[in-house]
Amino acid sequence: MDLRLAIFKPMLKLAMERSGHGKVLGFEITKIGRGEVEMLFPYKEEVVGNPVTGVVHGGVIVSLLDTCCGCAAITMLKGPMVTPTMDLRLDYMHPAAPHQAIYVSAKVYRDTSNVIFCRGSAWQDDPENPIAHCVATFMKVETPSVSFSNVVRRRFNRLLRGDKAYEREADK
């Protein structure tokens, strides 16, 4: 068992599923491996993009694939780094069927010293017949500021500054 991955798993799940946009979308990370992540998104009426057919908006699929590829990129890191997305390219093969869950998987296919290359796909019934496919690249930025103590200190400062409304909402 990869020890780093054992620590990453609960951290990633917590960061992606329990806070911010991941929480309101309500997706679930179903598998985390070295350079491989899978997710599940149950259908939600709030995110419909086509009011005539009830199909979810493409933006949801952008969010899902961006998160999934981003998580896969994070699992490759060996030190205190962040991986901002450089670019994301999506091809929509066919519209998603309404009232059905969407499955997403992402895989890192190349990890270089500065850039991580990742591809992902989203499907409903058959992984061989995806609704969308994407490639994403992530920059590796070394930053001591993502260490645990710094994150705690920043949160503490924000509390002192009195930005309580955000804090309350973000932690809910």
Add this chain to the structure above:
Amino acid sequence: MTISEQALKVDLLRAKQESNPQLILDLIPYSSFIGAQAKMDTDQVLYWLDRRPSNIGNPSLPAIHGGVIGGFLELSAAIEILYTLDVNLVPKVVDFSLDYLRPGRYKTTYANCTVLRQGKKLVNVTATAWQDDPQTPIANARCHFLIS
């Protein structure tokens, strides 16, 4: 909850007559989910996304979720087609390419769209997002939509 094609047509016409692109956004549940809004700004449509906690991707910075920026730009591009072109169907997105240029800080994000080419079947739209200054964009998107 869905609406008929006829109802969509009526609402599109009304939005164009009243010069109020927000009426089209109101038809799409995803726009209120992320909090996207639109209005006429001199000669083009200005789209904006107010800051809200449910759009945060990285709580420690905090920064807006990259997927929300992507979704916002894709939504803006589709509205631009419905509002500025003579199209009565929700455009189907074929591909979407997004370059993240700067981090999306936790503040109001604006966007402008330009239709670069309109064919019989295909439309190419580019959308740019910025926060403080239109000259320093945070993301740029290009997308193709099928309109028939």
